[in-house]
Amino acid sequence: MTSRTLSRRAMLQGALVAVAFNPVSQSWASTLEPGAVPLPPLDGELRMDAASRTSASEDFGHIIHRTPWAVLVPGSVDDIVRMVRFAGRQNLKIAAARGLGESHSTFGQSQVQAGIVIDMSALSTIHEVREDSAWVDAGVRWHELLAATLPSGKSPPVLTDYIELSIGGTLSAGGIGGQAFRWGLQVDNVLEMDVVTGKGELVRCSRSRERPLFDAVRSGLGQFGIIVRARVKLVPVPASARTYTALYDDLHRFMEDQRRLIDEGRFDYVEGFALPSNGSWSYQLEVVKYFNPGAEPDDAKLLAGLGxxxxxxxxxxxxYFDFVNRLAPLVELLKQLGVWFFPHPWLDMFVPARAAEAFVQEVLAQTTEADMGQGPILLYPIRSSELTTPFLRTPNDRHVYLFSLLRTAIPPTPENVAALVQKNRAIFERLTAIGGKIYPVDAVPMSPTDWRRHFHPFWERFEQAKQRYDPNHVLTPGQGIF
Incomplete structure (x- = not known):
C-alpha cells in the first residue's frame, strides 16, 4: 500500500498515519523521509496524531499519563506480529491496551512512554461458538460473547462484575467474579490461546500444546506475549437468577457464613461488601441461585442457619443476563455525571483467611467514607483449590478473601490522588507482612524488589519466561517489573 493511499485514508478518518520510523530522531513520519525506515505493510493503521496518542496515554485510573509515539489500530493479527518484530529491531516498546481505559489498568499498566500502544478493541470478532467453548478475538468484550452464547443457554463459568471488559484484558490479569469459588478465575477457564510473543512469533498454546507459554501468559501481565485470540470454556446456565442480599453487624459471623456457603456450594455466586454505617461498618451478603422457570429455589433451605x-x-x-449485566445502568449514570472519568486509585487484595478478619478490621478502621468516594468495598472468599494458574499469586491458605477498596478520588485533585495512593502503599506493606498478595491491576507503586516478592516462589520461573519469550524486553514496560 502506498503512502499516498495511507495519507488519503488518514484525511478521511481524521488521523495522521505513520508510514516510516526515523531511528536517528526516534520519531515517526507520515512520509518516507531520508534516513527513515519504512513500516512493514499493515492491514490497519499506525496512528501518530495527537488525539490518538492522548487517548492512549490514559487508563481507568487517570493517575499515570504516559504518551506513546503512536497507536496501532490493527486490521489483523498479522499486523501485531509485524509491529512486534519491527519494534524489536528498532528498540521500541509495545503495550497492548484492551480497549483504551478499561478498569484492569489503573496505574499505567497498559501505557508506554515513547513507544507503541496497540488498541486491541480493533480485533473483536467471535469466530466460533461450540457446545462447550467459544473461539474469540482478544478484543471481544464479555457482554458481547454472552449475547452470542446465551440464546443456546451457555455462558462462561466466571464473569467479572463489570462485563464490558475485554477477554484478552482479564486473561492477562486473572478475571475475578462471584462464581470463582466454584470455577476458579477466568484464567482457569481458558482452553487455548493464540499469542504473539515478544519475539514476534504467533504461537497457539494450551494445556497440551506449548504449555510453558500457556502458563506464562495467563495472569502474565502482558510480559511474555500479547493474547490475540482465546478459546473460552462455556457451561450451561439456567435462564433466571434469584439474588439474596442481607446485612450483618458482626464481621466474624459474616466471614464465617461466607466460607460455609462456598464450601457447601448452596449458591452459584457468593460476594459481599463492607458498608459505612453511622460511623462504623456493616456487612452485606450477596448470594445468587440460578434456576429455570418451574424449578424455583427453596429459599428456606438455601438460607438455613445464616446469621x-x-x-x-x-x-x-x-x-441471568440482567443479573450479570447489573452494573451497566450504574456505570451509565456515573458516566453521565462525569464521575466515571475521575481518578480511581483502586486496591484489590488477596488476603489469607487465617489473618483476614483482623486485617479487614485494621484497614476499615483507617478508611473513611471520603477515602472511598462512594466506591464499593468488596469482601468475599475463594477456595484456593480452584486457583490453578501459576503466575496468579495468592496466599497459601485453604481460603483466600478478595478484599477490594474500589476508590474514586473525590475531589479529583492531584493532592487527593497522591494521598490515596500513599494509603494504598501503606496497606500493601501490611498485606505483604501477613502473607497476602495484590491483584496487580491496582494503584500501588511497586519496585522490582516488590515484584520479586510478589511472584515468590515463582520469580525465577517468571524471569526465565521473560528471557525465553521476550528477551529484548519489548512488551509492557508500564508494570515496571524488570
Missing amino acids: FQPGTLQVKDSS
Whole structure:
C-alpha cells in the first residue's frame, strides 16, 4: 500500500498515519523521509496524531499519563506480529491496551512512554461458538460473547462484575467474579490461546500444546506475549437468577457464613461488601441461585442457619443476563455525571483467611467514607483449590478473601490522588507482612524488589519466561517489573 493511499485514508478518518520510523530522531513520519525506515505493510493503521496518542496515554485510573509515539489500530493479527518484530529491531516498546481505559489498568499498566500502544478493541470478532467453548478475538468484550452464547443457554463459568471488559484484558490479569469459588478465575477457564510473543512469533498454546507459554501468559501481565485470540470454556446456565442480599453487624459471623456457603456450594455466586454505617461498618451478603422457570429455589433451605440481621433480607428475581449485566445502568449514570472519568486509585487484595478478619478490621478502621468516594468495598472468599494458574499469586491458605477498596478520588485533585495512593502503599506493606498478595491491576507503586516478592516462589520461573519469550524486553514496560 502506498503512502499516498495511507495519507488519503488518514484525511478521511481524521488521523495522521505513520508510514516510516526515523531511528536517528526516534520519531515517526507520515512520509518516507531520508534516513527513515519504512513500516512493514499493515492491514490497519499506525496512528501518530495527537488525539490518538492522548487517548492512549490514559487508563481507568487517570493517575499515570504516559504518551506513546503512536497507536496501532490493527486490521489483523498479522499486523501485531509485524509491529512486534519491527519494534524489536528498532528498540521500541509495545503495550497492548484492551480497549483504551478499561478498569484492569489503573496505574499505567497498559501505557508506554515513547513507544507503541496497540488498541486491541480493533480485533473483536467471535469466530466460533461450540457446545462447550467459544473461539474469540482478544478484543471481544464479555457482554458481547454472552449475547452470542446465551440464546443456546451457555455462558462462561466466571464473569467479572463489570462485563464490558475485554477477554484478552482479564486473561492477562486473572478475571475475578462471584462464581470463582466454584470455577476458579477466568484464567482457569481458558482452553487455548493464540499469542504473539515478544519475539514476534504467533504461537497457539494450551494445556497440551506449548504449555510453558500457556502458563506464562495467563495472569502474565502482558510480559511474555500479547493474547490475540482465546478459546473460552462455556457451561450451561439456567435462564433466571434469584439474588439474596442481607446485612450483618458482626464481621466474624459474616466471614464465617461466607466460607460455609462456598464450601457447601448452596449458591452459584457468593460476594459481599463492607458498608459505612453511622460511623462504623456493616456487612452485606450477596448470594445468587440460578434456576429455570418451574424449578424455583427453596429459599428456606438455601438460607438455613445464616446469621444475618432479621428484617434485612431482600430477594429479587431477574434473567441471568440482567443479573450479570447489573452494573451497566450504574456505570451509565456515573458516566453521565462525569464521575466515571475521575481518578480511581483502586486496591484489590488477596488476603489469607487465617489473618483476614483482623486485617479487614485494621484497614476499615483507617478508611473513611471520603477515602472511598462512594466506591464499593468488596469482601468475599475463594477456595484456593480452584486457583490453578501459576503466575496468579495468592496466599497459601485453604481460603483466600478478595478484599477490594474500589476508590474514586473525590475531589479529583492531584493532592487527593497522591494521598490515596500513599494509603494504598501503606496497606500493601501490611498485606505483604501477613502473607497476602495484590491483584496487580491496582494503584500501588511497586519496585522490582516488590515484584520479586510478589511472584515468590515463582520469580525465577517468571524471569526465565521473560528471557525465553521476550528477551529484548519489548512488551509492557508500564508494570515496571524488570
